[in-house]
Amino acid sequence: MEPIMHHVWLRVFQRLQRASLFLRKSHxxxxxxxxxxxxxxxxxxxxxxxxxxxxxxxxxxxxxxxGEMTCKSQRLMQQAGLIHPSSPGCYYYLPAMVxxxxxxxxxxxxxxxxxxxxxxxxxxxxSANLWKTSERWDLMGNELFRLKDRHGVDYCLGPTHEEAxxxxxxxxxxxxxxxxxxxxxxxxxxxxxxxRPKFGLLRGREFYMKDMYSFDVSEEAAHQxxxxxxxxxxxxFSRLGLCCIQxxxxxxxxxxxxxxxxxxxxxxxxxxxxVCGNCSFSANVETMSSDRTDCPQCKTGTxxxxxxxxxxxxxxxxxxxxxxxxATFSSSQNKPSIAEMGCYGLGVTRILAAAIExxxxxxxxxxxxxxxxxxxxxxxxxxxxxxxxxxVLVEDLVHNLGETLxxxxxxxVLDDRTQMTxxxxxxxxxxLGYPYVIVVGQHALEETPRFEVICQQMGETMFLxxxxxxDLLRRIETV
Amino acid sequence: MEPIMHHVWLRVFQRLQRASLFLRKSHxxxxxxxxxxxxxxxxxxxxxxxxxxxxxxxxxxxxxxxGEMTCKSQRLMQQAGLIHPSSPGCYYYLPAMVxxxxxxxxxxxxxxxxxxxxxxxxxxxxSANLWKTSERWDLMGNELFRLKDRHGVDYCLGPTHEEAxxxxxxxxxxxxxxxxxxxxxxxxxxxxxxxRPKFGLLRGREFYMKDMYSFDVSEEAAHQxxxxxxxxxxxxFSRLGLCCIQxxxxxxxxxxxxxxxxxxxxxxxxxxxxVCGNCSFSANVETMSSDRTDCPQCKTGTxxxxxxxxxxxxxxxxxxxxxxxxATFSSSQNKPSIAEMGCYGLGVTRILAAAIExxxxxxxxxxxxxxxxxxxxxxxxxxxxxxxxxxVLVEDLVHNLGETLxxxxxxxVLDDRTQMTxxxxxxxxxxLGYPYVIVVGQHALEETPRFEVICQQMGETMFLxxxxxxDLLRRIETV
Numbered sequence: 001m002e003p004i005m006h007h008v009w010l011r012v013f014q015r016l017q018r019a020s021l022f023l024r025k026s027h028x029x030x031x032x033x034x035x036x037x038x039x040x041x042x043x044x045x046x047x048x049x050x051x052x053x054x055x056x057x058x059x060x061x062x063x064x065x066x067g068e069m070t071c072k073s074q075r076l077m078q079q080a081g082l083i084h085p086s087s088p089g090c091y092y093y094l095p096a097m098v099x100x101x102x103x104x105x106x107x108x109x110x111x112x113x114x115x116x117x118x119x120x121x122x123x124x125x126x127s128a129n130l131w132k133t134s135e136r137w138d139l140m141g142n143e144l145f146r147l148k149d150r151h152g153v154d155y156c157l158g159p160t161h162e163e164a165x166x167x168x169x170x171x172x173x174x175x176x177x178x179x180x181x182x183x184x185x186x187x188x189x190x191x192x193x194x195x196r197p198k199f200g201l202l203r204g205r206e207f208y209m210k211d212m213y214s215f216d217v218s219e220e221a222a223h224q225x226x227x228x229x230x231x232x233x234x235x236x237f238s239r240l241g242l243c244c245i246q247x248x249x250x251x252x253x254x255x256x257x258x259x260x261x262x263x264x265x266x267x268x269x270x271x272x273x274x275v276c277g278n279c280s281f282s283a284n285v286e287t288m289s290s291d292r293t294d295c296p297q298c299k300t301g302t303x304x305x306x307x308x309x310x311x312x313x314x315x316x317x318x319x320x321x322x323x324x325x326x327a328t329f330s331s332s333q334n335k336p337s338i339a340e341m342g343c344y345g346l347g348v349t350r351i352l353a354a355a356i357e358x359x360x361x362x363x364x365x366x367x368x369x370x371x372x373x374x375x376x377x378x379x380x381x382x383x384x385x386x387x388x389x390x391x392v393l394v395e396d397l398v399h400n401l402g403e404t405l406x407x408x409x410x411x412x413v414l415d416d417r418t419q420m421t422x423x424x425x426x427x428x429x430x431x432l433g434y435p436y437v438i439v440v441g442q443h444a445l446e447e448t449p450r451f452e453v454i455c456q457q458m459g460e461t462m463f464l465x466x467x468x469x470x471d472l473l474r475r476i477e478t479v
Numbered sequence: 480m481e482p483i484m485h486h487v488w489l490r491v492f493q494r495l496q497r498a499s500l501f502l503r504k505s506h507x508x509x510x511x512x513x514x515x516x517x518x519x520x521x522x523x524x525x526x527x528x529x530x531x532x533x534x535x536x537x538x539x540x541x542x543x544x545x546g547e548m549t550c551k552s553q554r555l556m557q558q559a560g561l562i563h564p565s566s567p568g569c570y571y572y573l574p575a576m577v578x579x580x581x582x583x584x585x586x587x588x589x590x591x592x593x594x595x596x597x598x599x600x601x602x603x604x605x606s607a608n609l610w611k612t613s614e615r616w617d618l619m620g621n622e623l624f625r626l627k628d629r630h631g632v633d634y635c636l637g638p639t640h641e642e643a644x645x646x647x648x649x650x651x652x653x654x655x656x657x658x659x660x661x662x663x664x665x666x667x668x669x670x671x672x673x674x675r676p677k678f679g680l681l682r683g684r685e686f687y688m689k690d691m692y693s694f695d696v697s698e699e700a701a702h703q704x705x706x707x708x709x710x711x712x713x714x715x716f717s718r719l720g721l722c723c724i725q726x727x728x729x730x731x732x733x734x735x736x737x738x739x740x741x742x743x744x745x746x747x748x749x750x751x752x753x754v755c756g757n758c759s760f761s762a763n764v765e766t767m768s769s770d771r772t773d774c775p776q777c778k779t780g781t782x783x784x785x786x787x788x789x790x791x792x793x794x795x796x797x798x799x800x801x802x803x804x805x806a807t808f809s810s811s812q813n814k815p816s817i818a819e820m821g822c823y824g825l826g827v828t829r830i831l832a833a834a835i836e837x838x839x840x841x842x843x844x845x846x847x848x849x850x851x852x853x854x855x856x857x858x859x860x861x862x863x864x865x866x867x868x869x870x871v872l873v874e875d876l877v878h879n880l881g882e883t884l885x886x887x888x889x890x891x892v893l894d895d896r897t898q899m900t901x902x903x904x905x906x907x908x909x910x911l912g913y914p915y916v917i918v919v920g921q922h923a924l925e926e927t928p929r930f931e932v933i934c935q936q937m938g939e940t941m942f943l944x945x946x947x948x949x950d951l952l953r954r955i956e957t958v
Contacts, residue, residue, distance in 0.1 A: 055597045055661060057653065084647060086602045087634070092647055093600040095663075101600075118534045121572040121580075123565045123685050124603070124668060125624075145604075147626035147636075149684075150672045155566070157626075157636075168563060168571055174536065182534065184574075189603060189668065193629045205628075206602050 048398045050416040051377070055095050056081030056432075071268045073357035074200025076365050080432050082373075089197025089205030093349075096373035096432070100352055101208065103371050104240075105187050106479045108210050108346060111236045115228050117183040117212055122164045124189065128154030130163040134324055145191045157191035162321045162343055165213045169339070170327040177217050177331050180339070181225045185212035187348060199268060201353035202309060208348035215327065215339040219318070222340035226258065226316050229344045233262055233312050236346075240368040242355055245308065247273055247282040251315060258316035262346075263308030264354045271308045276301040309354040310347070317341040365433035369457060370479055375411040376401065377434040379425050381441060383418045390444035391418070397440065397451070397466065404470065407478045430456065436473065527877045529895040530856070534574050535560030535911075550747045552836040553679025555844050559911050561852075568676025568684030572828075575852035575911070579831055580687065582850050583719075584666050585958045587689050587825060590715045594707050596662040596691055601643045603668065607633030609642040613803055624670045636670035641800045641822055644692045648818070649806040656696050656810050659818070660704045664691035666827060678747060680832035681788060687827035694806065694818040698797070701819035705737065705795050708823045712741055712791050715825075719847040721834055724787065726752055729765040730794060737795035741825075742787030743833045750787045755780040788833040789826070796820040844912035848936060854890040854955055855880065856913040858904050860920055862897045869923035870897070876919065876930070876945065884949065886957045909935065915952065 057079070069075040077083045082097040093101060109119065128146075131137035137144075137156070145157040158164065165184055169175065175182070190209045197205050212229065216222035230246060237244035242264060249261040261284055263273055272285035274292070278301025285305070288296070295301040319338050321327070328336040347354075352371065359366040367373075378401075380394040381387040394414070401412045413434075415425045422439060429437045439452040443463055450463045453472065464472060536558070548554040556562045561576040572580060588598065607625075610616040616623075616635070624636040637643065644663055648654065654661070669688045676684050691708065695701035709725060716723035721743060728740040740763055742752055751764035753771070757780025764784070767775070774780040798817050800806070807815040826833075831850065838845040846852075857880075859873040860866045873893070880891045892913075894904050901918060908916045918931040922942055929942045932951065943951060 053595070053658065055599070055658075055663065057651075084650065086643070087604060087606050087632075090602040090604050092602065092643075095597040095599050098598045098600050116532070118574040119577045120534070120574050121577050123569040123571065125566060125569050125670070125685050127566050142629040145626055145628065147624055149624065150621040150674065153566075164565070164571075171563065172536075179532065179534075184534065191604070195629065206604050 048378075048402050049374075049410075049413045051413055052416050054413070071199045071202065071357060072360065072362065073202070073353045076356060076360055076431075077200060077353065080365055083201065087205075089194055089203070091201065091204065091206075097352070099373040100367070100371045101348065103479050104348060104352060107236060107239060107370060108187060108348070110479075111232045111239075112183070112185050112210070112212060115183065115232045116181065117185045119186065120184055121186050121188060122158070122161050122168070124157050124191070125155045126158045126161070126164055128156060130167060131156055134163050134321060136163070142195070143192050145193050159190050159192045160209075160343075160345070161186070161211055162213065162317070162341075163325070166321040166325040166327045166341070169215055170322075170325045175215075175329040177329055177337075180215055180217050180329060181221060182215040183212055183225070183229075184215075185210060185344075199353075201349045202268075202357070203270070204349070207350065210346040210348055212344040214342040214344070215322070215329070216342075217329065217331070217337070217340070219340055222316060222318075222342055223258075226314060226342050229342070230260060230314055233314070233344075233346070237262065237311075240351075240355065240370060242351075242358070242368060244311065245273070245275065245282055247275075247284050247308070248287050249284045249313065250286040257318055260314045261308075261310045262312030262314075264311055264358055265306055266309050266354065266357050267307060268357065269307035269309040271310050273306050273308045274303040275306060276303055278302070309350070309357065311351045311354055312347070313345045315343050317343055360433070364431040366457060367433050367435065369435050370477060372433060372435050374413045374434055375408060375476055375478060376413070376436045376438060376473065377429050377432075378412060378414050378438045379422055379429070379440065380414070380416070380418055382421050385421075387442045387445060390440050390442070390449075393444050393449055394440050397438075397469075400466070400470065401473065405474050407476055408473060411476075411478055426454075436476070438469065527857075527881050528853075528892045530892055531895050533892070550678045550681065550836060551839065551841065552681070552832045555835060555839055555910075556679060556832065559844055562680065566684075568673055568682070570680060570683065570685075576831070578852040579846070579850045580827065582958050583827060583831060586715060586718060586849060587666060587827070589958075590711045590718075591662070591664050591689070591691060594662065594711045595660065596664045598665065599663055600665050600667060601637070601640050601647070603637050603670070604634045605637045605640070605643055607635060609646060610635060613642050613800060615642070621674070622671050624672050638669050638671045639688075639822075639824070640665070640690055641692065641796070641820075642804070645800040645804040645806045645820070648694055649801075649804045654694075654808040656808055656816075659694055659696050659808060660700060661694040662691055662704070662708075663694075664689060664823075678832075680828045681747075681836070682749070683828070686829065689825040689827055691823040693821040693823070694801070694808070695821075696808065696810070696816070696819070698819055701795060701797075701821055702737075705793060705821050708821070709739060709793055712793070712823075712825070716741065716790075719830075719834065719849060721830075721837070721847060723790065724752070724754065724761055726754075726761040726763050726787070727766055728763045728792065736797055739793045740787075740789045741791030741793075743790055743837055744785055745788050745833065745836050746786060747836065748786035748788040750789050752785050752787050753782040754785060755782055757781070788829070788836065790830045790833050791823070791825045793823045794821060796822055839912070843910040845936065846912050846914065848914050849956060849958055851912060851914050853892045853913055854887060854957060855892070855915045855917060855952065856908050856911075857891060857893050857917045858901055858908070858919065859893070859895070859897055861900050864900075866921045866924060869919050869921070869928075872923050872928055873919050876917075876948075879945070879949065880952065884953050886955055887952060890955075890957055905933075915955070917948065 081094050084092040086092055128137055147155055187210045189206060191206055194203055194205050197203055214225045216225055245263045247261050247263055249259045251259045263271060273282060274285055275282040276295040279298035281295050281297035293303050295303055318340060322339045322341050327339050329339055331337045355368050356365055378398055380391050398414055401408055435456050437454040441452055443450040448465055450465055451469050453462045453464055560573050563571040565571055607616055626634055666689045668685060670685055673682055673684050676682055693704045695704050724742045725739050726742055728738045730738045742750060752761060753764055754761040755774040758777035760774050760776035772782050774782055797819060801818045801820050806818050808818055810816045834847050835844055857877055859870050877893055880887055914935050916933040920931055922929040927944055929944055930948050932941045932943055
């Protein structure tokens with residue numbers, strides 16, 4: 001900046017409504033500044049959200065559905081205003097869906113980082129040269145979305161990133177065996193030109209996936225890493241309350257020697273599984289003869305066929321990619337060695353749809369508790385009803401929930417559509433699947449006010465005092 | 480599921496290592512379940528990260544740079560292992576960068592939601608038909624990345640989403656004037672086939688942008704919404720400590736009647752600005768004659784020319800898109816009316832690069848405090864040095880920081896490369912720009928141990944007891 005302009009800048013600065021760090025630098029010390037900053041934070045508490053302002057169908061019973069409904073989760077998710085169809089296999093994720101997805105992303109982050117995963121973010125535009133080097137440019141056929149830039153250079157939209165991550169690691173000249181295992185992952189949009197997109201988010205063309213890639217010093221170390229990722233996946237699904245089966249799987253066009261799928265059992269599942277009733281064996285039917293009924297592991301059990309939705313996939317890749325892209329590390333003998341790789345996918349949008357498919361009834365969504373868009377919905381009485389007077393308690397209650405329970409910050413909505421009966425609003429609430437619905441009704445007018453709490457997943461209804469209610473809600477796990 | 484398979488499923492369930500919600504449903508009540516879930520959470524505390532395990536250059540002084548360095552932020556970001564070049568204008572965002580970006584996204588979420596913004600997520604694959612309807616399919620020329628799917632249908636990769644969001648809102652048949660203003664935003668990857676990508680993340684082809692769209696009942700209401708978004712932008716930049724100027728701007732090919740840019744002053748800025756030294760007037764030179772020196776607003780001030788990096792842009796669109804896509808709401812007279820729109824962009828990756836460009840020296844990065852990848856770096860003494868004994872204090876200190884200061888959870892790294900001198904590691908730390916560096920050196924061996932704290936942004940060094948240190952660090956704002 002030239003000296004002549006300083007007087008101009010001075011005025012420009014003054015026009016900024018709040019003091020910025022830039023200004024504070026000159027007249028406050030380090031400790032003072034930290035205090036000022038911390039105090040700003042308290043302003044940012046999000047108020048309780050009124051249902052009437054949420055971008056979702058105001059009255060779920062009247063929603064018309066566009067397009068062919070090929071499964072329950074697709075229908076429920078469109079009806080509840082979670083998704084809206086765009087092009088075939090492409091969806092808008094609406095606000096409640098984004099909340100659930102962000103929660104799932106946080107759970108995935110926690111579990112991946114707990115085993116040492118480091119999160120990065122790779123471009124969607126992948127150079128054709130990289131994919132030609134791995135020979136997948138031809139191998140992927142029509143599933144790859146391809147495009148040219150203004151200079152005529154070929155790209156594809158990444159459906160997976162083995163090529164991209166391996167070439168990245170190959171460029172780090174200083175990678176040492178001490179830094180391995182190296183686990184890099186991303187949670188980003190992926191693209192796959194499915195011939196027949198269907199089942200809503202279960203088979204789309206644009207979707208979110210978590211893809212992790214591991215780099216190890218030896219085959220043995222790579223197997224240990226592989227096992228630790230499988231355990232993290234099991235913990236993840238367990239935290240979500242989803243019953244997931246790990247089955248042996250085909251390696252497909254990713255290549256490699258060892259592979260498992262994580263399958264959620266569901267009638268509309270597109271994968272045929274064989275599960276042993278006697279031992280731990282289970283497999284995708286692709287890996288064996290489909291009419292086989294004896295278990296190859298325990299020899300005594302009988303294999304039973306079932307269907308599953310694939311929500312995760314793990315591959316031990318060996319040196320398939322690291323060899324081609326020359327991804328080396330410097331060994332303990334200080335010599336360059338080719339890394340052993342694995343790759344590990346989780347379908348983020350697919351997990352949400354599959355969970356809804358598995359857990360919900362035909363009438364309404366039931367979420368894995370941790371992933372519900374909002375944990376609590378408060379229903380005040382209908383205006384003009386006998387219990388109208390109880391409405392005065394609502395404001396105080398909602399304020400208390402938002403302010404005193406840190407786990408519920410931003411998790412409480414108020415169904416302020418008080419021109420509607422409690423019954424009608426309860427029906428909407430059960431369609432959207434709030435884990436806890438609090439009705440402020442006739443019991444709130446008793447000498448010691450009590451609130452009706454409907455706990456969706458347990459199918460229980462309880463009548464609790466305000467303290468009892470706070471005590472219950474304080475223990476809800478949120479992420 | 481068929482009854483015959485129940486015995487198989489029973490065994491499958493038993494193989495899941497932890498009890499799932501599915502099982503718990505049958506034998507535990509609602510309150511019990513909440514307790515079980517809450518207790519799981521405490522396991523997930525992330526340990527302090529050792530620098531030797533981070534995916535970043537081990538020794539920053541020796542990093543070779545690929546490609547042409549066109550500006551300071553690009554060079555510093557590549558040297559520090561924040562980004563790595565992929566194709567022209569496309570970058571890998573490496574782990575430290577992802578942390579900063581996630582922080583910036585949280586700040587943006589807070590500010591957008593504070594003014595009623597609701598977050599959604601729209602597909603990157605945008606149907607050509609939508610863009611032909613708005614006539615931008617031709618208007619955008621070579622800047623649009625275009626592709627065909629396997630059926631020969633035309634798509635573009637969304638550089639912005641006026642068409643997509645307006646058609647979404649048009650499909651909501653029940654939108655009432657009571658729900659307006661409606662503010663929908665997303666923070667997603669955008670694509671623009673720049674003829675000459677340069678300046679690292681400042682002019683890329685694939686980048687992250689926050690784009691918000693507003694729908695209002697009238698021109699007057701739309702202007703109020705426009706103003707409230709501009710104020711939110713000013714608050715946002717103020718919280719980041721960035722001096723941002725709001726200037727009147729050209730509307731470009733987005734269309735509309737009123738537009739402002741948010742500009743960060745920088746020598747490498749590609750926008751020419753005229754700023755009045757006397758009143759609040761400032762403008763992009765595109766909106767007026769570039770040799771004008773008298774201020775059109777106050778008439779007495781002199782306009783001074785400067786350069787800026789555009790980090791935000793607001794447009795009042797009127798009915799340009801809502802008319803074409805028939806985005807209506809039902810008015811207070813219960814009649815369908817065309818909504819008044821606005822759109823508001825913020826360059827997410829660009830803000831990070833511009834902040835580094837503005838705040839850093841040639842030698843090292845200085846972050847907006849809130850956005851630093853990690854807040855604190857702890858340096859233990861060199862092995863075999865005179866003060867080697869102080870190392871025993873480090874473990875206790877690091878444990879204390881991580882456990883007792885909730886604001887610093889996951890924010891503390893330990894530079895465990897104790898084969899290097901403190902001086903060399905301090906140099907690395909100043910390149911990466913940790914806001915607080917704690918040296919455990921000779922003062923830690925005094926009767927009352929003291930720690931050396933280097934507060935980067937203030938340029939201050941302090942010697943504090945453990946309690947004094949905790950007291951200082953407790954007040955760091957994190958997001």
